[in-house]
Amino acid sequence: MKPNLFNYATSELSQDAFLLWLLEWANPLNSEYDLELYKTASDFLRKIIDVDEEFDIKTVVCKKQQYHIDVLAIVNNEIAVIIEDKINTQEHGNQIARYRQQLETDLGTQYDIKCVYLKTGNECLTNLRKNADSGNFKIFMRRDLLRILEKSNSDNIILRDFVSRIKFIEECTNQYKSKPYHEWMHNGAAWQGFYSWLEDNLGDNLEWRYVSNPNGGFWGCYWYWKWCKAFNFGIYLQIEQNRICFKADSKPNMDCIKKCREKIFSLASGKNLKIENIRFHKGNFVTICFVDTSYLFSNDIFEEKEILAKISILTKIIDSIAD
Structure with a gap:
């Protein structure tokens, strides 16, 4: 089997790094290095903030573990995207609500705050959906991510390795x-x-x-x-x-x-x-x-x-x- 970076980098911190890396590729200036990866990253960003493909992404500033947030991206200096990133663990202690409150306190009303719960492992959705409704956050599961990443035409090895890893998780899940x-x-x-x-x-x-x-x-x-x-x-x-x-x-x-x-x-x-x-x-x-x-x-x-x-x-x- 071909060596895969993400067979070793299996922690949530490693996945945080991938998501920050992917979001940074949504900056228009990066399109000159890999146009297809730029398109994929832009599709991903638009999907998690619920905007259509006509939405103009001008700038993306990524921040790691600021306010203890797994992934924070500032889009066009007007949208703050919080991603609570999980593999096999679950949200606890109203993490997303606390992060939103912290940003609202520090940033005021200048930013439209979007919260996303991203999960590449498996989880019962019954309570998660209730929490999402009450906590005003979007659920983004492994299949949602695969639908975007699998159609990418980029040959970037990091992207390909990550897709291969989460496809493997999907295949193991579907063995029944x-x-x-x-x-x-x-x-x-x-x-x-x-x-x-x-x-x-x-x-x-x-x-x-x-x-x-x-x-x-x-x-x-x-x-x-x-x-x-x-x-x-x-x-x-x-x-x-x-x-x-x-x-x-x-x-x-x-x-x-x-x-x-x-x-x-x-x-x-x-x-x-x-x-x-x-x-x-x-x-x-x-x-x-x-x-x-x-x-x-x-x-x-x-x-x-x-x-x-x-x-x-x-x-x-x-x-x-x-x-």
Whole structure:
């Protein structure tokens, strides 16, 4: 495989440097060195500040870690662009809101401040979209970046290496579509891709994240919460990579858990659905029983309609319990 700088420069600081470098290429004076890279950089800048292709970029001044901002670009001495750059981490402590407030204090009303959350790794979008709405920032994900960079006609090796690296991340994420289930089931990136697909198809109430525990942790996905009046607890579905669990919350009573499990077994009867027992552990959240995740993948392959149909069987069981 051809050596790639970004296989070694994998930190967010390295990605910050690439983005600052790319934005600097949007300066018109740099078009004489590489016209195609200048066009690509200009397209990227226009896209993140939400202006059309007729917008005239006259000057771009890039600043690294000013006010602790990952990437700050001053465009035409009138627009201040804040980019919060992430690979695998997430925003915390209202970073973008704090950066915006700092710039508003120091720069006054002279600048139109644009805030962007740029992510080249994977992340659940449910809460991110809510935060973007409340925090007034734009979400710019890996696919958005690829759409711009892949069509570049520049042969610049730094650009080509970066594109190759994030295409590799995209390919790893999409392995759940192309590889048999047993080949990707231990691949965290593929689970992130699969959960993102579920999020797109099952709605904004679905969330996923990494769950750490003493046994090593797992990528978990949880959704379809319903209140069960008869048992006095909420019930929902949670995928823990190798199993799909029926979960109870609200510190459930163990006798009620057993009765609920019996009802799940009864409802699953005749549905070609193998429900398995599990030893109960008291706590705020209790696994009632589970189905092996391979249930979703007949013949070991990803098939959209079949997966959604089988998930519907599981959600209907919860509906019946909650009624």
